[in-house]
Amino acid sequence: MDAVKLMLEVKTRSLNHYYPLERFPVRIGRALDNDIILSDNTVSPHHLEIERLDGFRLQVHNLSGENGSRMNRRSLRQHEMAEVQVGADPVNLRLGNRQVRLLRSDMDVSRTSVRNCSGLYAVFCHPAWSLSLMVLTLLAFLFENYLQARLAKDITFYLGGLMPYLLGLVALTLVIAGISRLSTQRWEVGPALSLAALFMIGPHVLGEIGHFLNYLLTADWPLEGLMLVNNFLLLPVVLYGYIRLIHHAEPWSALGIALLFSTPMLVYQMSDLMDQIALGTEFTGEAEFNRTLSSLDIRLQPSISIDSFVTMATEELEPLTGKADAGSE
Amino acid sequence: MYRQCLATVWLVCCLLYSFSVHAETRSSSLYNEVEKSIYQVRVINHKTGNKSVIGSGFVVARPDILATNYHVISSYTNDPEAFSMNYLSTTGDTGPLRLVDVDVLHDLAILKADTPLGKPLKTSAIPEKGATLYSLGNPLDLGFSIVTGTNNGMLQNSEDNNILFSGNLNSGMSGGPALNESGEVIGVNVATAGNDVSFLVSIQYLNILLERLRLRGFRPAEDLHGNITRQLHDNSIERLKRLQDNDWKRVQIGQFEVPGSMDRTISCWDSSDEARGGSLLGIYAATCSNELRIFLDEKLSIGEMRYQYTWYESEGMIPPRFYRQYEYQNASGLINTTADKKNVTRFECRTRFVDISGRDFKMTVCRRDYLRYQGLSDVLVTGAMVEEPKVGLIFDFYLVGTDFDQSVRLLQRMLKGFKWMP
Numbered sequence: 001m002d003a004v005k006l007m008l009e010v011k012t013r014s015l016n017h018y019y020p021l022e023r024f025p026v027r028i029g030r031a032l033d034n035d036i037i038l039s040d041n042t043v044s045p046h047h048l049e050i051e052r053l054d055g056f057r058l059q060v061h062n063l064s065g066e067n068g069s070r071m072n073r074r075s076l077r078q079h080e081m082a083e084v085q086v087g088a089d090p091v092n093l094r095l096g097n098r099q100v101r102l103l104r105s106d107m108d109v110s111r112t113s114v115r116n117c118s119g120l121y122a123v124f125c126h127p128a129w130s131l132s133l134m135v136l137t138l139l140a141f142l143f144e145n146y147l148q149a150r151l152a153k154d155i156t157f158y159l160g161g162l163m164p165y166l167l168g169l170v171a172l173t174l175v176i177a178g179i180s181r182l183s184t185q186r187w188e189v190g191p192a193l194s195l196a197a198l199f200m201i202g203p204h205v206l207g208e209i210g211h212f213l214n215y216l217l218t219a220d221w222p223l224e225g226l227m228l229v230n231n232f233l234l235l236p237v238v239l240y241g242y243i244r245l246i247h248h249a250e251p252w253s254a255l256g257i258a259l260l261f262s263t264p265m266l267v268y269q270m271s272d273l274m275d276q277i278a279l280g281t282e283f284t285g286e287a288e289f290n291r292t293l294s295s296l297d298i299r300l301q302p303s304i305s306i307d308s309f310v311t312m313a314t315e316e317l318e319p320l321t322g323k324a325d326a327g328s329e
Numbered sequence: 330m331y332r333q334c335l336a337t338v339w340l341v342c343c344l345l346y347s348f349s350v351h352a353e354t355r356s357s358s359l360y361n362e363v364e365k366s367i368y369q370v371r372v373i374n375h376k377t378g379n380k381s382v383i384g385s386g387f388v389v390a391r392p393d394i395l396a397t398n399y400h401v402i403s404s405y406t407n408d409p410e411a412f413s414m415n416y417l418s419t420t421g422d423t424g425p426l427r428l429v430d431v432d433v434l435h436d437l438a439i440l441k442a443d444t445p446l447g448k449p450l451k452t453s454a455i456p457e458k459g460a461t462l463y464s465l466g467n468p469l470d471l472g473f474s475i476v477t478g479t480n481n482g483m484l485q486n487s488e489d490n491n492i493l494f495s496g497n498l499n500s501g502m503s504g505g506p507a508l509n510e511s512g513e514v515i516g517v518n519v520a521t522a523g524n525d526v527s528f529l530v531s532i533q534y535l536n537i538l539l540e541r542l543r544l545r546g547f548r549p550a551e552d553l554h555g556n557i558t559r560q561l562h563d564n565s566i567e568r569l570k571r572l573q574d575n576d577w578k579r580v581q582i583g584q585f586e587v588p589g590s591m592d593r594t595i596s597c598w599d600s601s602d603e604a605r606g607g608s609l610l611g612i613y614a615a616t617c618s619n620e621l622r623i624f625l626d627e628k629l630s631i632g633e634m635r636y637q638y639t640w641y642e643s644e645g646m647i648p649p650r651f652y653r654q655y656e657y658q659n660a661s662g663l664i665n666t667t668a669d670k671k672n673v674t675r676f677e678c679r680t681r682f683v684d685i686s687g688r689d690f691k692m693t694v695c696r697r698d699y700l701r702y703q704g705l706s707d708v709l710v711t712g713a714m715v716e717e718p719k720v721g722l723i724f725d726f727y728l729v730g731t732d733f734d735q736s737v738r739l740l741q742r743m744l745k746g747f748k749w750m751p
Contacts, residue, residue, distance in 0.1 A: 146650065147649060147650045147653045148653060149609075150608060150609060150610055150654055151606075151607040151608055151609065152607045152608075152609055152645075153607075218680055218681075218682075218691075283669065283670035283675065284675065285668060285669070285673075285676075286676070287676035287678050287693075287695040287697075287709050288676065288678065289678035289679075289680050289693045289695065290680055290693075291656070291659050291660055292656060293652050293655055293656040293659055293691065293713055293715060293721075294652060294715075295648035295649050295651065295652040295718055297689075297715050297716060299682065301681065301682050302682065303682045303683060303684045303689045304681055304682065304683055304684065305683070305684055306683060306684070306685060306741060306744045306745055307741070309681055309683045309692060309694075309744075310737050310738070310740065310741040312679060312681060313679055313694040313737050314733075314734060314737055316679050317677055317679060317694065317695075317696045317733070319698055319704075319706075319733075
């Protein structure tokens with residue numbers, strides 16, 4: 001296919017630049033006599049020269065001794081010449097801090113430029129989903145307020161209690177949409193609203209599931225486990241999905257950014273967890289057992305008779321001091 | 330709940346009470362008669378060489394034998410290496426004391442001096458109600474004093490059978506004698522609830538203890554701690570068995586009929602929450618408890634037993650809303666003692682769903698054991714009815730410093746006494 005051309009892609013925020021490579025050698029650098037000029041302070045005046053050997057086989061000559069060059073993650077010495085074949089995968093170059101790629105014009109670009117709205121990503125894409133999520137979140141908090149009130153109240157009381165949540169939702173949406181606007185040059189209010197709603201309703205939903213499982217299994221670990229998921233996984237996972245969709249980041253870089261933004265929260269949760277572990281090892285005079293009650297009364301444990309209960313208690317709750325003595329001997 | 334007041338007044342020597350010594354002819358002559366038989370008992374901390382606890386004592390049975398309260402000298406029994414005991418007479422003489430034996434259940438201790446201390450006081454039966462009594466001791470380390478008061482008889486609804494003494498006892502007088510008009514000991518000062526409400530240990534328990542010691546010539550007990558532990562454990566078993574064999578009163582709470590008072594030592598009170606306007610949750614509660622607190626050390630008293638039934642009624646709430654409130658309630662009302670990790674293990678619990686009178690309850694039994702008193706445990710039981718969408722019953726039951734197996738047997742009989750009335 002003679003029509004296929006070699007291209008040089010220069011990554012810039014939100015809008016990349018492409019240069020067809022037709023006449024060789026091609027010299028890249030910050031000086032104005034280059035074939036391709038990159039006005040980046042970390043790029044040397046004459047940084048790199050590319051020569052065509054034949055077809056898509058190229059020779060890359062690193063001219064820079066300042067901030068260096070890398071090709072496909074490998075560092076190039078000054079005046080080093082390296083051969084490379086541009087295949088289906090582009091060749092990644094790095095001149096100083098600037099990312100550059102060598103690619104073929106027939107490369108599949110759908111992965112980076114088309115908005116992927118299938119599957120779970122749909123919750124970020126369609127305005128209907130965003131609105132539904134918002135309404136669902138507000139209804140969940142309204143219902144929670146209703147369940148918690150011990151005194152008879154008017155509907156205005158519950159609606160009043162909802163306002164802080166609404167305020168939080170709007171503020172969070174604006175912050176997310178604002179950050180997206182700065183980096184993508186687009187307003188993505190719908191996805192930002194979805195993201196904000198997910199942040200708010202996520203812990204609540206996990207808590208309800210945990211409570212149900214606690215009662216089902218007569219144990220405390222399901223809710224504790226889900227709270228760990230909530231504290232450590234919810235934020236990075238939702239951020240990851242959002243960054244992949246709205247910012248079209250590659251999986252690894254999306255993961256990196258998601259983790260970076262989650263770090264303050266993760267560190268906070270980690271210190272909280274450490275405190276809890278430290279407290280857990282301290283002596284407590286409080287009895288710890290599962291106290292959940294549920295109107296649904298869905299559980300795996302069958303009911304037993306009083307006699308079996310008493311027998312169980314006598315057999316399973318043996319003298320604790322006796323055991324401790326035996327252990328130390 | 331006068332016992333709660335007692336705990337604060339036991340031996341805390343920091344509250345300055347104003348007290349009055351009634352100027353009466355008999356009391357002044359009586360004081361002169363017995364003065365030489367009254368002593369201050371002091372527990373000395375070896376680290377500082379100073380007194381850490383003071384109480385009173387009196388010569389009884391033999392010239393070298395002093396009687397006092399167990400709680401006066403408990404820091405010595407709990408740590409004999411760090412503490413020692415001595416006496417101070419009304420004339421300022423001092424000398425060392427050794428421990429002969431104790432009766433922790435009735436808060437009595439018998440001490441022995443190396444030299445004769447004075448004339449042993451005679452003991453006598455408790456006089457009739459209304460008789461004047463004279464209590465002696467050294468309140469707040471201010472000096473030996475005599476306090477006049479009235480005998481109001483043995484407490485009927487307590488397990489320790491203390492005498493109610495309407496006179497003003499103060500800390501530091503603990504262990505001193507209470508005398509009748511003839512100067513004979515009829516009780517031992519033990520506690521006060523303030524405002525002329527004070528308590529004396531009945532003389533019968535001192536006599537029993539002295540009789541036992543006389544048989545072995547007042548030789549100090551060899552395994553004192555073992556004895557104390559045995560006294561406590563045996564007492565717990567005996568008390569719980571007695572309760573199991575009694576006929577119990579029954580009380581109705583919501584749609585349940587449940588066991589009420591088990592005998593005269595356990596009294597039941599209504600403890601319902603006062604309904605607030607617009608409350609959607611009706612709460613009706615009955616609490617039964619004994620008044621027994623056996624003093625082990627400053628931070629540890631055992632013997633308490635309490636059970637509580639709380640009935641919850643939804644006033645027009647949907648079931649999830651009712652259960653949310655019901656679950657909040659299920660998190661409270663638990664055991665509250667000052668026992669720490671030096672005294673007890675952590676609680677170990679088991680939870681099961683139990684069929685009680687045809688209704689399902691989520692029941693939990695917890696146990697923690699005393700480290701220094703083998704065989705004693707704190708037992709905590711709590712259960713919540715789970716089937717009904719609009720009513721609930723939470724049953725709490727706890728026993729402090731008790732025999733676990735007997736406690737569970739008592740629980741078994743209690744649960745079988747529940748009756749659901751549809």
